[in-house]
Amino acid sequence: MAPPPWYPSPALSGAGYSAAELAESCDRVFLLDQRDLPAREVYATLRSVEEVAEAIRAMVVRGAPAIGIAAAYGMVLAARALRPAEASRYVAGLRAAASMLVAARPTAVNLSWAVSRMLASAEAHAHEPAEERVADLAALARRIHVEDLEACRRMGRVGAARIPHGATILTHCNAGALATGGYGTALGVVRAAAEAGKQVRVLADETRPYLQGARLTAWELSQDGIPVEVITDSMAGHFLRRREVTAIVVGADRIARNGDIANKIGTYGLACLAKHHGVPFYVAAPWSTVDLATLDGDHIPLEERSRDEVVRVGGSVLVPEGVPARHPAFDVTPAELITAIFTERGEYAAGEIARAGEAGA
Numbered sequence: 001m002a003p004p005p006w007y008p009s010p011a012l013s014g015a016g017y018s019a020a021e022l023a024e025s026c027d028r029v030f031l032l033d034q035r036d037l038p039a040r041e042v043y044a045t046l047r048s049v050e051e052v053a054e055a056i057r058a059m060v061v062r063g064a065p066a067i068g069i070a071a072a073y074g075m076v077l078a079a080r081a082l083r084p085a086e087a088s089r090y091v092a093g094l095r096a097a098a099s100m101l102v103a104a105r106p107t108a109v110n111l112s113w114a115v116s117r118m119l120a121s122a123e124a125h126a127h128e129p130a131e132e133r134v135a136d137l138a139a140l141a142r143r144i145h146v147e148d149l150e151a152c153r154r155m156g157r158v159g160a161a162r163i164p165h166g167a168t169i170l171t172h173c174n175a176g177a178l179a180t181g182g183y184g185t186a187l188g189v190v191r192a193a194a195e196a197g198k199q200v201r202v203l204a205d206e207t208r209p210y211l212q213g214a215r216l217t218a219w220e221l222s223q224d225g226i227p228v229e230v231i232t233d234s235m236a237g238h239f240l241r242r243r244e245v246t247a248i249v250v251g252a253d254r255i256a257r258n259g260d261i262a263n264k265i266g267t268y269g270l271a272c273l274a275k276h277h278g279v280p281f282y283v284a285a286p287w288s289t290v291d292l293a294t295l296d297g298d299h300i301p302l303e304e305r306s307r308d309e310v311v312r313v314g315g316s317v318l319v320p321e322g323v324p325a326r327h328p329a330f331d332v333t334p335a336e337l338i339t340a341i342f343t344e345r346g347e348y349a350a351g352e353i354a355r356a357g358e359a360g361a
């Protein structure tokens with residue numbers, strides 16, 4: 001299985017450390033630099049919350065749950081740097097760290113969800129001794145990480161029930177181990193189907209311009225021995241029309257109250273093609289991606305990234321100097337185009353997600 005996108009200070013993965021030892025050792029976060037994959041497996045070592053925020057902004061780590069988890073570890077680094085502070089300065093410092101992390105990327109709600117959980121805990125424990133404060137946050141960051149991995153495994157099993165033996169799954173971007181606490185959301189469905197003994201193969205959209213599909217999804221699935229073929233984004237319609245696709249399964253960065261989703265740019269077009277060709281269009285996402293405070297897709301902030309990321313591939317410039325380029329990094333797929341949403345709590349019709357959330361599903 002592909003390695004997780006990061007690992008924190010070794011102490012965080014081992015029990016039996018005192019609060020002081022834990023606080024002392026939580027001085028760095030290791031992130032697998034996803035910009036270098038598949039050519040190189042290089043880990044960045046981050047020693048401050050500022051470095052974690054920049055790593056999220058620059059997409060060293062990317063993927064909705066993964067950036068939330070990375071930000072949680074960033075909050076631990078911030079707490080460690082604030083060890084000497086008395087309670088009010090400690091809280092003020094962590095509020096500033098939280099704002100910096102949340103500002104790194106606007107669309108994935110998992111980022112603000114994880115940071116808010118960390119900040120609430122820090123405020124609750126602000127009057128504890130310095131070492132205890134850091135240890136509490138370190139334990140919570142680890143819990144957020146492990147909970148996501150466990151959620152991906154459960155959601156994978158929920159979705160795999162809809163995947164027949166012999167299926168060809170088309171997916172977009174990378175919603176795999178690299179985008180989560182491990183195992184993946186859309187790729188979690190693929191992995192769970194394979195683990196259930198079903199033959200599955202994947203058509204992976206390359207997903208311009210960051211090429212998450214060509215570089216990351218292909219890397220993950222080839223390591224797992226799951227058949228995968230890379231296609232250019234413009235080929236999807238061709239294979240759907242030729243009836244080569246059993247189902248489309250994608251991740252999400254935010255699920256609004258009415259069931260609209262934001263996901264990687266190109267997802268909306270896939271959903272329209274799926275509708276036209278009568279192919280199921282599934283979304284797999286942990287409940288931390290559901291944002292009942294956002295009414296619908298029109299209210300989801302959609303990140304615009306730099307022109308450079310569109311006009312350059314590798315070291316080559318594709319577009320004449322001075323010619324503008326657009327780079328919306330996400331688009332919105334309306335609930336009516338979604339066949340079902342797979343979560344760790346079960347499968348839901350997109351339009352039912354709010355009712356399920358309010359019923360405490």
Ligand SMILES: CSC[C@H]1O[C@H](OP(=O)(O)O)[C@H](O)[C@@H]1O
Nearest residue numbers: 062063064173175179251263264
């Ligand atoms: C499992 S969430 C993966 C989700 O995140 C990706 O965006 P980015 O690579 O820009 O962080 C994409 O929308 C994926 O579906």
